[in-house]
Amino acid sequence: MAAKVAFEDVEVGTELPAQSFPVDRATLVRYAGASGDFNPIHWNEKFAVEVGLPDVIAHGMFTMAEAARVVTDWTGDPAAVVEYGVRFTKPVVVPNDGTGALIEVSGKVAALLDGNRVRVDLTATSAGQKVLGMSRAVVQLS
Amino acid sequence: MALDQSFVGRTYPPTSAYEVGREKIREFAEAVGDGNPAYTDREAAKALGHPDVIAPPTFVFAITFKAAGLVIEDPQLGLDYSRVVHGDQKFAYTRPVRAGDRLSVTSTIEAIRSMAGNDILDIRGEVRDESGEHVVTAWTKLVARAAEEA
Numbered sequence: 001m002a003a004k005v006a007f008e009d010v011e012v013g014t015e016l017p018a019q020s021f022p023v024d025r026a027t028l029v030r031y032a033g034a035s036g037d038f039n040p041i042h043w044n045e046k047f048a049v050e051v052g053l054p055d056v057i058a059h060g061m062f063t064m065a066e067a068a069r070v071v072t073d074w075t076g077d078p079a080a081v082v083e084y085g086v087r088f089t090k091p092v093v094v095p096n097d098g099t100g101a102l103i104e105v106s107g108k109v110a111a112l113l114d115g116n117r118v119r120v121d122l123t124a125t126s127a128g129q130k131v132l133g134m135s136r137a138v139v140q141l142s
Numbered sequence: 143m144a145l146d147q148s149f150v151g152r153t154y155p156p157t158s159a160y161e162v163g164r165e166k167i168r169e170f171a172e173a174v175g176d177g178n179p180a181y182t183d184r185e186a187a188k189a190l191g192h193p194d195v196i197a198p199p200t201f202v203f204a205i206t207f208k209a210a211g212l213v214i215e216d217p218q219l220g221l222d223y224s225r226v227v228h229g230d231q232k233f234a235y236t237r238p239v240r241a242g243d244r245l246s247v248t249s250t251i252e253a254i255r256s257m258a259g260n261d262i263l264d265i266r267g268e269v270r271d272e273s274g275e276h277v278v279t280a281w282t283k284l285v286a287r288a289a290e291e292a
Binding site: 002021027030031033034035036037060061062064065066068069072073076077078079081082083084085086087088134 | 166169170172173174175176178180181189190191192196198199200203204207208227228229230231232233234235237238281
C-alpha cells in the first residue's frame with residue numbers, strides 16, 4: 001500500500017480533483033464485453049424503451065467504476081480504497097447522437113478516521129441529475 | 143408476490159474458482175478508460191508493493207454477480223429477474239484482487255424486505271482466494287419492481 005497522499009496533508013473539506021467521463025454507445029458495448037453484463041438495456045434502444053426507460057442507459061457499475069477513478073487517481077495506488085459503496089439513484093441516459101453523455105464526478109474528504117484513513121464522499125451527476133447517492137469510499141492514506 | 147422471508151440467512155455453496163487473468167484486467171481497465179499503470183504494468187504494481195498487476199476496485203463485481211446467480215435463479219426463491227434493478231453496491235477489501243488469483247464466492251441472503259410492492263433483496267458475497275484468505279466482500283441490493291408498475 002503506497003498512497004501518494006499523506007493523512008496529515010488533508011482535512012475535512014479537502015477537495016479531490018474533479019473529473020468528467022464521456023460515455024457513448026461504443027463505451028457501453030465495450031464495457032458490456034469487459035464486464036460480462038450483456039443486459040440489452042445497455043445497448044438496445046428498442047428493448048430499453050419497451051421496458052419503460054427513456055433510452056439506452058449506462059451500466060450502473062460503469063458509473064461506479066468511473067466515480068472510483070476520482071479516488072484512485074488521487075491516491076495513485078488503487079489499493080488505498082478499502083471500502084467503496086454507492087446507491088444507484090438515477091440512470092445515465094446515453095443517446096445515440098454521436099455525443100452520448102457525460103458523467104461528472106467530484107469528491108471531498110468528509111471525515112478523518114483512525115489508522116490514517118479518511119472517508120471520501122463522491123458526487124456524480126449526468127445531464128444535471130444526481131446519478132449516485134450515498135457514494136462513499138474509505139481510503140487508506142500514508 | 144412477496145419473497146419468502148425464510149430465505150434470509152440462507153448461504154449458497156462456494157462457486158468453483160474464477161482465475162483472474164492479466165489480460166482480463168487490462169480489458170476491464172481499458173473499458174473504463176483507466177490508465178493507472180498498476181492495472182497493466184507488473185513493475186508499476188510491484189513498485190506499489192503488489193506481487194502482480196491488480197484489478198480496479200469494481201472489477202470483482204463480474205465475479206460476485208455471477209455467483210449471485212445462484213440466488214437470483216433459485217427457483218425456490220422465485221425472484222422475477224425481468225423486473226430487477228440494481229439498487230446499491232458496496233465493497234470492503236482486505237486486499238486488492240490481482241492477476242493469478244483463483245477466487246471463490248460464497249453468497250448469502252442477508253435481508254428480504256417488501257416496500258410498496260417492491261421486493262428488496264440484499265445479497266452478500268464473500269470472496270476468498272485459493273488458500274481461503276478473505277479478499278473482498280461485496281454487498282448487492284437488488285430491487286424487483288412491483289408487477290403492476292412493470
